[in-house]
Amino acid sequence: GAVVSQHPSRVICKSGTSVKIECRSLDFQATTMFWYRQFPKQSLMLMATSNEGSKATYEQGVEKDKFLINHASLTLSTLTVTSAHPEDSSFYICSAKEISGGALETQYFGPGTRLLVL
Amino acid sequence: GQNIDQPTEMTATEGAIVQINCTYQTSGFNGLFWYQQHAGEAPTFLSYNVLDGLEEKGRFSSFLSRSKGYSYLLLKELQMKDSASYLCAVHDSNYQLIWGAGTKLIIKP
Numbered sequence: 001g002a003v004v005s006q007h008p009s010r011v012i013c014k015s016g017t018s019v020k021i022e023c024r025s026l027d028f029q030a031t032t033m034f035w036y037r038q039f040p041k042q043s044l045m046l047m048a049t050s051n052e053g054s055k056a057t058y059e060q061g062v063e064k065d066k067f068l069i070n071h072a073s074l075t076l077s078t079l080t081v082t083s084a085h086p087e088d089s090s091f092y093i094c095s096a097k098e099i100s101g102g103a104l105e106t107q108y109f110g111p112g113t114r115l116l117v118l
Numbered sequence: 119g120q121n122i123d124q125p126t127e128m129t130a131t132e133g134a135i136v137q138i139n140c141t142y143q144t145s146g147f148n149g150l151f152w153y154q155q156h157a158g159e160a161p162t163f164l165s166y167n168v169l170d171g172l173e174e175k176g177r178f179s180s181f182l183s184r185s186k187g188y189s190y191l192l193l194k195e196l197q198m199k200d201s202a203s204y205l206c207a208v209h210d211s212n213y214q215l216i217w218g219a220g221t222k223l224i225i226k227p
Contacts, residue, residue: 034215043205043217043218043219043220044161044217046215046217091158093161106151106166107151107163107215108163109153109160109161109162109163110160111159112159112160114158
């Protein structure tokens with residue numbers, strides 16, 4: 001099946017610093033990638049939809065200036081958490097939509113990045 | 119509004135069968151997905167239904183009734199490693215994925 005990688009898997013940073021998370025589709029091209037956040041014991045919350053070559057679409061309540069998304073190529077999207085604060089500590093998961101040409105457009109998930117802001 | 123309902127938690131015995139239900143009310147429908155998520159890990163794709171009926175894949179089967187806005191995931195011959203959360207998600211008319219809150223499945227020996 002399709003493989004999506006995410007780096008780093010875990011990061012601890014000081015409050016006020018910025019953290020960049022990379023999401024790569026390893027064996028397929030993805031014009032669309034998604035960024036999710038998941039707090040403990042809660043469901044996935046879509047933060048933004050990242051389209052290659054265009055600006056990301058953010059969900060309501062997600063600050064676009066705080067969560068910078070760049071989708072530079074068909075296999076790479078990055079999420080930068082700027083000026084991170086303890087409340088940004090969460091599990092960040094990306095997914096990539098495989099273009100099959102048919103009705104099935106399955107999202108495949110990266111392994112996630114656990115962010116802890118001290 | 120758009121809504122997906124699934125039970126919060128279920129308990130089953132190793133070796134048994136369990137059915138996890140999912141009902142949805144969405145603006146349009148373009149397919150329903152089931153994902154498995156172990157604690158601390160990202161979700162993994164299990165199944166996809168877009169037409170009515172049963173899709174079988176090994177120990178796991180997924181059923182869809184579009185007229186009833188209803189799906190279930192059936193897990194047979196339960197193993198301890200099946201303990202996880204199971205997420206139901208629906209593609210709406212814009213192919214936006216609407217997520218359920220997930221069902222935590224606890225398997226007991």
